[in-house]
Amino acid sequence: MLKVFIVDDEKYIRDELKYFLGKRDHIQIVGETGDGQEVMELVEALEPNLVFLDIQLQNMNGLLLARKILDLKNPPYVILATAYNEYAIQGFEINVADYMVKPFSEDRLKLAIDRIDKQKNNGHKETIETQEMDFHKLCVSQNNRFILIDIGEILYIESTNQGISVYARDEVYGCNYSLKELEERFKKKRFIRTHKSYIVNIDFIDEIIPWFNYTFKVKIKGKPDIEIPVSRNYLKKFKRIVGM
Known part of the structure:
Protein backbone atom coordinates (compact mmCIF):
# COMPACT_ATOMS: atom_id res chain seq x y z
CA MET A 1 0.00 0.00 0.00
CA LEU A 2 1.27 3.47 -0.93
CA LYS A 3 0.07 6.06 1.59
CA VAL A 4 -0.21 9.50 0.00
CA PHE A 5 -0.46 12.96 1.59
CA ILE A 6 -1.43 15.93 -0.62
CA VAL A 7 -0.34 19.52 0.01
CA ASP A 8 -1.79 22.24 -2.21
CA ASP A 9 -3.61 25.46 -1.34
CA GLU A 10 -5.98 25.02 -4.28
CA LYS A 11 -8.80 22.62 -3.36
CA TYR A 12 -9.60 21.76 -6.98
CA ILE A 13 -5.98 20.60 -7.44
CA ARG A 14 -6.25 18.38 -4.38
CA ASP A 15 -9.56 17.00 -5.66
CA GLU A 16 -8.06 16.33 -9.11
CA LEU A 17 -5.13 14.46 -7.60
CA LYS A 18 -7.44 12.42 -5.38
CA TYR A 19 -9.56 11.51 -8.42
CA PHE A 20 -6.59 10.32 -10.48
CA LEU A 21 -4.91 8.55 -7.57
CA GLY A 22 -8.18 6.92 -6.54
CA LYS A 23 -8.03 4.83 -9.71
CA ARG A 24 -5.03 2.93 -8.33
CA ASP A 25 -6.04 0.12 -5.96
CA HIS A 26 -2.80 0.18 -3.99
CA ILE A 27 -2.98 3.91 -3.11
CA GLN A 28 -4.50 5.23 0.10
CA ILE A 29 -4.99 8.99 0.56
CA VAL A 30 -4.13 9.48 4.24
CA GLY A 31 -4.61 13.24 4.36
CA GLU A 32 -4.54 16.59 2.63
CA THR A 33 -4.02 20.24 3.51
CA GLY A 34 -3.73 23.66 1.97
CA ASP A 35 -2.02 25.13 5.00
CA GLY A 36 1.76 25.01 4.87
CA GLN A 37 2.03 25.69 8.59
CA GLU A 38 0.57 22.31 9.51
CA VAL A 39 2.41 20.16 6.97
CA MET A 40 5.27 18.92 9.15
CA GLU A 41 2.99 18.00 12.04
CA LEU A 42 0.68 16.05 9.73
CA VAL A 43 3.51 14.30 7.88
CA GLU A 44 5.01 13.14 11.16
CA ALA A 45 1.60 12.02 12.49
CA LEU A 46 0.29 10.31 9.34
CA GLU A 47 3.61 8.79 8.18
CA PRO A 48 2.85 8.79 4.44
CA ASN A 49 5.09 7.03 1.91
CA LEU A 50 4.61 9.84 -0.61
CA VAL A 51 3.91 13.58 -0.34
CA PHE A 52 2.62 15.63 -3.26
CA LEU A 53 3.86 19.12 -2.42
CA ASP A 54 2.99 22.40 -4.12
CA ILE A 55 6.01 24.72 -4.29
CA GLN A 56 4.00 27.94 -4.20
CA LEU A 57 1.90 27.78 -1.05
CA GLN A 58 0.44 31.07 0.14
CA ASN A 59 1.81 30.90 3.67
CA MET A 60 4.94 28.75 3.32
CA ASN A 61 7.87 28.14 0.97
CA GLY A 62 7.28 24.71 -0.52
CA LEU A 63 10.99 24.17 -1.22
CA LEU A 64 11.80 24.80 2.43
CA LEU A 65 9.09 22.33 3.42
CA ALA A 66 10.53 19.74 1.03
CA ARG A 67 13.95 20.09 2.66
CA LYS A 68 12.42 19.64 6.13
CA ILE A 69 10.45 16.57 5.04
CA LEU A 70 13.48 14.96 3.42
CA ASP A 71 15.52 15.63 6.55
CA LEU A 72 13.24 13.41 8.66
CA LYS A 73 14.70 10.16 9.98
CA ASN A 74 12.61 8.02 7.58
CA PRO A 75 11.46 10.51 4.97
CA PRO A 76 8.69 9.80 2.48
CA TYR A 77 9.11 10.27 -1.24
CA VAL A 78 8.34 13.84 -2.28
CA ILE A 79 6.88 14.92 -5.62
CA LEU A 80 7.05 18.67 -6.16
CA ALA A 81 4.29 20.38 -8.13
CA THR A 82 4.21 23.85 -9.65
CA ALA A 83 2.81 25.79 -12.59
CA TYR A 84 6.27 27.05 -13.55
CA ASN A 85 9.13 25.11 -15.18
CA GLU A 86 11.68 27.60 -13.81
CA TYR A 87 11.66 25.86 -10.42
CA ALA A 88 12.78 22.52 -11.86
CA ILE A 89 16.50 23.01 -11.16
CA GLN A 90 15.73 23.72 -7.52
CA GLY A 91 13.73 20.50 -7.38
CA PHE A 92 16.72 18.63 -8.81
CA GLU A 93 19.02 20.11 -6.17
CA ILE A 94 16.71 19.10 -3.33
CA ASN A 95 16.77 15.50 -4.61
CA VAL A 96 13.02 14.95 -4.60
CA ALA A 97 11.57 11.83 -6.21
CA ASP A 98 9.92 13.68 -9.08
CA TYR A 99 8.83 17.08 -10.36
CA MET A 100 5.50 17.75 -12.08
CA VAL A 101 4.26 20.84 -13.86
CA LYS A 102 0.59 21.82 -13.57
CA PRO A 103 -1.85 21.11 -15.03
CA PHE A 104 -1.28 17.41 -14.40
CA SER A 105 -2.07 14.81 -17.00
CA GLU A 106 -3.18 11.38 -15.89
CA ASP A 107 -0.42 9.79 -17.99
CA ARG A 108 2.30 11.91 -16.34
CA LEU A 109 0.93 11.11 -12.90
CA LYS A 110 0.88 7.40 -13.75
CA LEU A 111 4.54 7.61 -14.80
CA ALA A 112 5.49 9.24 -11.48
CA ILE A 113 3.63 6.65 -9.41
CA ASP A 114 5.03 3.73 -11.42
CA ARG A 115 8.55 5.03 -10.87
CA ILE A 116 8.02 5.27 -7.10
CA ASP A 117 6.38 1.84 -6.98
CA LYS A 118 9.45 0.37 -8.69
CA GLN A 119 11.84 2.04 -6.24
CA LYS A 120 9.71 1.02 -3.25
CA ASN A 121 9.51 -2.60 -4.42
CA ASN A 122 13.27 -2.67 -5.00
CA GLY A 123 13.85 -1.43 -1.48
CA HIS A 124 15.83 1.70 -2.38
CA LYS A 125 15.30 5.32 -3.33
CA GLU A 126 16.61 7.09 -6.36
CA THR A 127 16.32 10.78 -7.14
CA ILE A 128 15.43 12.68 -10.27
CA GLU A 129 18.93 13.84 -10.98
CA THR A 130 22.62 13.14 -10.57
CA GLN A 131 23.43 10.05 -8.58
CA GLU A 132 26.55 10.76 -6.60
CA MET A 133 29.82 11.44 -8.37
CA ASP A 134 33.05 12.51 -6.75
CA PHE A 135 32.04 16.11 -7.45
CA HIS A 136 34.15 18.91 -6.03
Missing part, protein backbone atom coordinates in the same frame (compact mmCIF):
# COMPACT_ATOMS: atom_id res chain seq x y z
CA LYS A 137 31.66 21.71 -6.52
CA LEU A 138 28.35 22.65 -4.90
CA CYS A 139 25.42 24.37 -6.59
CA VAL A 140 24.40 27.40 -4.51
CA SER A 141 22.16 30.41 -5.12
CA GLN A 142 22.54 34.16 -4.79
CA ASN A 143 20.35 36.97 -6.13
CA ASN A 144 18.16 34.51 -8.09
CA ARG A 145 21.24 33.02 -9.80
CA PHE A 146 22.65 29.51 -9.47
CA ILE A 147 26.42 29.28 -9.05
CA LEU A 148 28.85 26.36 -8.81
CA ILE A 149 31.46 27.02 -6.12
CA ASP A 150 34.49 24.95 -5.15
CA ILE A 151 33.79 22.89 -2.04
CA GLY A 152 37.23 23.85 -0.71
CA GLU A 153 36.13 27.50 -0.55
CA ILE A 154 33.37 26.74 1.97
CA LEU A 155 34.14 27.71 5.59
CA TYR A 156 30.99 26.35 7.19
CA ILE A 157 27.30 25.70 6.54
CA GLU A 158 24.43 26.70 8.81
CA SER A 159 20.80 25.62 8.98
CA THR A 160 18.23 28.16 10.21
CA ASN A 161 14.45 28.52 10.03
CA GLN A 162 14.97 30.47 6.81
CA GLY A 163 16.93 27.67 5.13
CA ILE A 164 20.54 26.65 4.50
CA SER A 165 23.31 29.26 4.38
CA VAL A 166 26.71 28.41 2.86
CA TYR A 167 29.52 30.63 4.14
CA ALA A 168 32.45 30.88 1.73
CA ARG A 169 35.53 33.08 2.16
CA ASP A 170 33.85 36.34 1.17
CA GLU A 171 30.26 35.45 0.26
CA VAL A 172 27.15 33.88 1.74
CA TYR A 173 24.95 31.71 -0.47
CA GLY A 174 21.70 29.82 -0.25
CA CYS A 175 21.48 26.10 -0.89
CA ASN A 176 18.63 23.67 -1.53
CA TYR A 177 20.20 20.65 0.13
CA SER A 178 19.38 19.77 3.72
CA LEU A 179 22.25 19.46 6.24
CA LYS A 180 21.67 15.72 6.30
CA GLU A 181 22.16 15.55 2.53
CA LEU A 182 25.24 17.77 2.68
CA GLU A 183 26.73 15.66 5.46
CA GLU A 184 26.32 12.58 3.27
CA ARG A 185 27.64 14.39 0.18
CA PHE A 186 30.74 15.62 2.05
CA LYS A 187 31.47 12.48 4.09
CA LYS A 188 34.63 11.77 2.08
CA LYS A 189 35.66 15.42 2.05
CA ARG A 190 37.22 17.47 4.87
CA PHE A 191 33.94 18.47 6.49
CA ILE A 192 32.47 17.51 9.84
CA ARG A 193 29.03 17.87 11.43
CA THR A 194 29.50 19.64 14.78
CA HIS A 195 25.89 20.40 15.69
CA LYS A 196 22.36 19.79 14.41
CA SER A 197 22.64 23.18 12.70
CA TYR A 198 26.28 23.24 11.52
CA ILE A 199 28.78 21.56 9.22
CA VAL A 200 32.37 22.88 9.33
CA ASN A 201 35.31 22.64 6.92
CA ILE A 202 38.12 21.20 9.07
CA ASP A 203 40.74 23.12 7.11
CA PHE A 204 39.28 26.41 8.40
CA ILE A 205 39.11 25.53 12.10
CA ASP A 206 41.43 27.99 13.82
CA GLU A 207 40.85 27.22 17.52
CA ILE A 208 38.85 24.83 19.69
CA ILE A 209 37.52 26.44 22.87
CA PRO A 210 36.20 24.49 25.90
CA TRP A 211 32.57 25.32 26.69
CA PHE A 212 30.11 24.18 29.35
CA ASN A 213 29.14 20.54 30.06
CA TYR A 214 32.35 19.27 28.43
CA THR A 215 31.40 20.61 25.01
CA PHE A 216 33.37 22.98 22.77
CA LYS A 217 33.17 25.84 20.33
CA VAL A 218 35.32 26.26 17.24
CA LYS A 219 36.62 29.50 15.83
CA ILE A 220 36.97 29.95 12.07
CA LYS A 221 40.06 31.31 10.32
CA GLY A 222 39.51 34.87 9.15
CA LYS A 223 36.20 35.13 11.05
CA PRO A 224 37.18 36.15 14.62
CA ASP A 225 33.60 36.89 15.68
CA ILE A 226 32.26 33.47 14.66
CA GLU A 227 32.06 30.67 17.23
CA ILE A 228 30.40 27.42 16.15
CA PRO A 229 29.18 24.96 18.79
CA VAL A 230 30.24 21.33 19.00
CA SER A 231 27.30 19.61 20.68
CA ARG A 232 27.51 16.45 22.76
CA ASN A 233 25.79 14.39 20.05
CA TYR A 234 28.71 15.01 17.69
CA LEU A 235 31.52 15.38 20.21
CA LYS A 236 32.92 11.83 20.14
CA LYS A 237 33.34 11.80 16.35
CA PHE A 238 34.65 15.38 16.35
CA LYS A 239 37.37 14.58 18.91
CA ARG A 240 38.39 11.46 17.03
CA ILE A 241 38.71 13.27 13.70
CA VAL A 242 40.64 16.28 14.99
CA GLY A 243 42.81 14.12 17.26
CA MET A 244 41.76 15.44 20.68
Whole structure:
Protein backbone atom coordinates (compact mmCIF):
# COMPACT_ATOMS: atom_id res chain seq x y z
CA MET A 1 0.00 0.00 0.00
CA LEU A 2 1.27 3.47 -0.93
CA LYS A 3 0.07 6.06 1.59
CA VAL A 4 -0.21 9.50 0.00
CA PHE A 5 -0.46 12.96 1.59
CA ILE A 6 -1.43 15.93 -0.62
CA VAL A 7 -0.34 19.52 0.01
CA ASP A 8 -1.79 22.24 -2.21
CA ASP A 9 -3.61 25.46 -1.34
CA GLU A 10 -5.98 25.02 -4.28
CA LYS A 11 -8.80 22.62 -3.36
CA TYR A 12 -9.60 21.76 -6.98
CA ILE A 13 -5.98 20.60 -7.44
CA ARG A 14 -6.25 18.38 -4.38
CA ASP A 15 -9.56 17.00 -5.66
CA GLU A 16 -8.06 16.33 -9.11
CA LEU A 17 -5.13 14.46 -7.60
CA LYS A 18 -7.44 12.42 -5.38
CA TYR A 19 -9.56 11.51 -8.42
CA PHE A 20 -6.59 10.32 -10.48
CA LEU A 21 -4.91 8.55 -7.57
CA GLY A 22 -8.18 6.92 -6.54
CA LYS A 23 -8.03 4.83 -9.71
CA ARG A 24 -5.03 2.93 -8.33
CA ASP A 25 -6.04 0.12 -5.96
CA HIS A 26 -2.80 0.18 -3.99
CA ILE A 27 -2.98 3.91 -3.11
CA GLN A 28 -4.50 5.23 0.10
CA ILE A 29 -4.99 8.99 0.56
CA VAL A 30 -4.13 9.48 4.24
CA GLY A 31 -4.61 13.24 4.36
CA GLU A 32 -4.54 16.59 2.63
CA THR A 33 -4.02 20.24 3.51
CA GLY A 34 -3.73 23.66 1.97
CA ASP A 35 -2.02 25.13 5.00
CA GLY A 36 1.76 25.01 4.87
CA GLN A 37 2.03 25.69 8.59
CA GLU A 38 0.57 22.31 9.51
CA VAL A 39 2.41 20.16 6.97
CA MET A 40 5.27 18.92 9.15
CA GLU A 41 2.99 18.00 12.04
CA LEU A 42 0.68 16.05 9.73
CA VAL A 43 3.51 14.30 7.88
CA GLU A 44 5.01 13.14 11.16
CA ALA A 45 1.60 12.02 12.49
CA LEU A 46 0.29 10.31 9.34
CA GLU A 47 3.61 8.79 8.18
CA PRO A 48 2.85 8.79 4.44
CA ASN A 49 5.09 7.03 1.91
CA LEU A 50 4.61 9.84 -0.61
CA VAL A 51 3.91 13.58 -0.34
CA PHE A 52 2.62 15.63 -3.26
CA LEU A 53 3.86 19.12 -2.42
CA ASP A 54 2.99 22.40 -4.12
CA ILE A 55 6.01 24.72 -4.29
CA GLN A 56 4.00 27.94 -4.20
CA LEU A 57 1.90 27.78 -1.05
CA GLN A 58 0.44 31.07 0.14
CA ASN A 59 1.81 30.90 3.67
CA MET A 60 4.94 28.75 3.32
CA ASN A 61 7.87 28.14 0.97
CA GLY A 62 7.28 24.71 -0.52
CA LEU A 63 10.99 24.17 -1.22
CA LEU A 64 11.80 24.80 2.43
CA LEU A 65 9.09 22.33 3.42
CA ALA A 66 10.53 19.74 1.03
CA ARG A 67 13.95 20.09 2.66
CA LYS A 68 12.42 19.64 6.13
CA ILE A 69 10.45 16.57 5.04
CA LEU A 70 13.48 14.96 3.42
CA ASP A 71 15.52 15.63 6.55
CA LEU A 72 13.24 13.41 8.66
CA LYS A 73 14.70 10.16 9.98
CA ASN A 74 12.61 8.02 7.58
CA PRO A 75 11.46 10.51 4.97
CA PRO A 76 8.69 9.80 2.48
CA TYR A 77 9.11 10.27 -1.24
CA VAL A 78 8.34 13.84 -2.28
CA ILE A 79 6.88 14.92 -5.62
CA LEU A 80 7.05 18.67 -6.16
CA ALA A 81 4.29 20.38 -8.13
CA THR A 82 4.21 23.85 -9.65
CA ALA A 83 2.81 25.79 -12.59
CA TYR A 84 6.27 27.05 -13.55
CA ASN A 85 9.13 25.11 -15.18
CA GLU A 86 11.68 27.60 -13.81
CA TYR A 87 11.66 25.86 -10.42
CA ALA A 88 12.78 22.52 -11.86
CA ILE A 89 16.50 23.01 -11.16
CA GLN A 90 15.73 23.72 -7.52
CA GLY A 91 13.73 20.50 -7.38
CA PHE A 92 16.72 18.63 -8.81
CA GLU A 93 19.02 20.11 -6.17
CA ILE A 94 16.71 19.10 -3.33
CA ASN A 95 16.77 15.50 -4.61
CA VAL A 96 13.02 14.95 -4.60
CA ALA A 97 11.57 11.83 -6.21
CA ASP A 98 9.92 13.68 -9.08
CA TYR A 99 8.83 17.08 -10.36
CA MET A 100 5.50 17.75 -12.08
CA VAL A 101 4.26 20.84 -13.86
CA LYS A 102 0.59 21.82 -13.57
CA PRO A 103 -1.85 21.11 -15.03
CA PHE A 104 -1.28 17.41 -14.40
CA SER A 105 -2.07 14.81 -17.00
CA GLU A 106 -3.18 11.38 -15.89
CA ASP A 107 -0.42 9.79 -17.99
CA ARG A 108 2.30 11.91 -16.34
CA LEU A 109 0.93 11.11 -12.90
CA LYS A 110 0.88 7.40 -13.75
CA LEU A 111 4.54 7.61 -14.80
CA ALA A 112 5.49 9.24 -11.48
CA ILE A 113 3.63 6.65 -9.41
CA ASP A 114 5.03 3.73 -11.42
CA ARG A 115 8.55 5.03 -10.87
CA ILE A 116 8.02 5.27 -7.10
CA ASP A 117 6.38 1.84 -6.98
CA LYS A 118 9.45 0.37 -8.69
CA GLN A 119 11.84 2.04 -6.24
CA LYS A 120 9.71 1.02 -3.25
CA ASN A 121 9.51 -2.60 -4.42
CA ASN A 122 13.27 -2.67 -5.00
CA GLY A 123 13.85 -1.43 -1.48
CA HIS A 124 15.83 1.70 -2.38
CA LYS A 125 15.30 5.32 -3.33
CA GLU A 126 16.61 7.09 -6.36
CA THR A 127 16.32 10.78 -7.14
CA ILE A 128 15.43 12.68 -10.27
CA GLU A 129 18.93 13.84 -10.98
CA THR A 130 22.62 13.14 -10.57
CA GLN A 131 23.43 10.05 -8.58
CA GLU A 132 26.55 10.76 -6.60
CA MET A 133 29.82 11.44 -8.37
CA ASP A 134 33.05 12.51 -6.75
CA PHE A 135 32.04 16.11 -7.45
CA HIS A 136 34.15 18.91 -6.03
CA LYS A 137 31.66 21.71 -6.52
CA LEU A 138 28.35 22.65 -4.90
CA CYS A 139 25.42 24.37 -6.59
CA VAL A 140 24.40 27.40 -4.51
CA SER A 141 22.16 30.41 -5.12
CA GLN A 142 22.54 34.16 -4.79
CA ASN A 143 20.35 36.97 -6.13
CA ASN A 144 18.16 34.51 -8.09
CA ARG A 145 21.24 33.02 -9.80
CA PHE A 146 22.65 29.51 -9.47
CA ILE A 147 26.42 29.28 -9.05
CA LEU A 148 28.85 26.36 -8.81
CA ILE A 149 31.46 27.02 -6.12
CA ASP A 150 34.49 24.95 -5.15
CA ILE A 151 33.79 22.89 -2.04
CA GLY A 152 37.23 23.85 -0.71
CA GLU A 153 36.13 27.50 -0.55
CA ILE A 154 33.37 26.74 1.97
CA LEU A 155 34.14 27.71 5.59
CA TYR A 156 30.99 26.35 7.19
CA ILE A 157 27.30 25.70 6.54
CA GLU A 158 24.43 26.70 8.81
CA SER A 159 20.80 25.62 8.98
CA THR A 160 18.23 28.16 10.21
CA ASN A 161 14.45 28.52 10.03
CA GLN A 162 14.97 30.47 6.81
CA GLY A 163 16.93 27.67 5.13
CA ILE A 164 20.54 26.65 4.50
CA SER A 165 23.31 29.26 4.38
CA VAL A 166 26.71 28.41 2.86
CA TYR A 167 29.52 30.63 4.14
CA ALA A 168 32.45 30.88 1.73
CA ARG A 169 35.53 33.08 2.16
CA ASP A 170 33.85 36.34 1.17
CA GLU A 171 30.26 35.45 0.26
CA VAL A 172 27.15 33.88 1.74
CA TYR A 173 24.95 31.71 -0.47
CA GLY A 174 21.70 29.82 -0.25
CA CYS A 175 21.48 26.10 -0.89
CA ASN A 176 18.63 23.67 -1.53
CA TYR A 177 20.20 20.65 0.13
CA SER A 178 19.38 19.77 3.72
CA LEU A 179 22.25 19.46 6.24
CA LYS A 180 21.67 15.72 6.30
CA GLU A 181 22.16 15.55 2.53
CA LEU A 182 25.24 17.77 2.68
CA GLU A 183 26.73 15.66 5.46
CA GLU A 184 26.32 12.58 3.27
CA ARG A 185 27.64 14.39 0.18
CA PHE A 186 30.74 15.62 2.05
CA LYS A 187 31.47 12.48 4.09
CA LYS A 188 34.63 11.77 2.08
CA LYS A 189 35.66 15.42 2.05
CA ARG A 190 37.22 17.47 4.87
CA PHE A 191 33.94 18.47 6.49
CA ILE A 192 32.47 17.51 9.84
CA ARG A 193 29.03 17.87 11.43
CA THR A 194 29.50 19.64 14.78
CA HIS A 195 25.89 20.40 15.69
CA LYS A 196 22.36 19.79 14.41
CA SER A 197 22.64 23.18 12.70
CA TYR A 198 26.28 23.24 11.52
CA ILE A 199 28.78 21.56 9.22
CA VAL A 200 32.37 22.88 9.33
CA ASN A 201 35.31 22.64 6.92
CA ILE A 202 38.12 21.20 9.07
CA ASP A 203 40.74 23.12 7.11
CA PHE A 204 39.28 26.41 8.40
CA ILE A 205 39.11 25.53 12.10
CA ASP A 206 41.43 27.99 13.82
CA GLU A 207 40.85 27.22 17.52
CA ILE A 208 38.85 24.83 19.69
CA ILE A 209 37.52 26.44 22.87
CA PRO A 210 36.20 24.49 25.90
CA TRP A 211 32.57 25.32 26.69
CA PHE A 212 30.11 24.18 29.35
CA ASN A 213 29.14 20.54 30.06
CA TYR A 214 32.35 19.27 28.43
CA THR A 215 31.40 20.61 25.01
CA PHE A 216 33.37 22.98 22.77
CA LYS A 217 33.17 25.84 20.33
CA VAL A 218 35.32 26.26 17.24
CA LYS A 219 36.62 29.50 15.83
CA ILE A 220 36.97 29.95 12.07
CA LYS A 221 40.06 31.31 10.32
CA GLY A 222 39.51 34.87 9.15
CA LYS A 223 36.20 35.13 11.05
CA PRO A 224 37.18 36.15 14.62
CA ASP A 225 33.60 36.89 15.68
CA ILE A 226 32.26 33.47 14.66
CA GLU A 227 32.06 30.67 17.23
CA ILE A 228 30.40 27.42 16.15
CA PRO A 229 29.18 24.96 18.79
CA VAL A 230 30.24 21.33 19.00
CA SER A 231 27.30 19.61 20.68
CA ARG A 232 27.51 16.45 22.76
CA ASN A 233 25.79 14.39 20.05
CA TYR A 234 28.71 15.01 17.69
CA LEU A 235 31.52 15.38 20.21
CA LYS A 236 32.92 11.83 20.14
CA LYS A 237 33.34 11.80 16.35
CA PHE A 238 34.65 15.38 16.35
CA LYS A 239 37.37 14.58 18.91
CA ARG A 240 38.39 11.46 17.03
CA ILE A 241 38.71 13.27 13.70
CA VAL A 242 40.64 16.28 14.99
CA GLY A 243 42.81 14.12 17.26
CA MET A 244 41.76 15.44 20.68
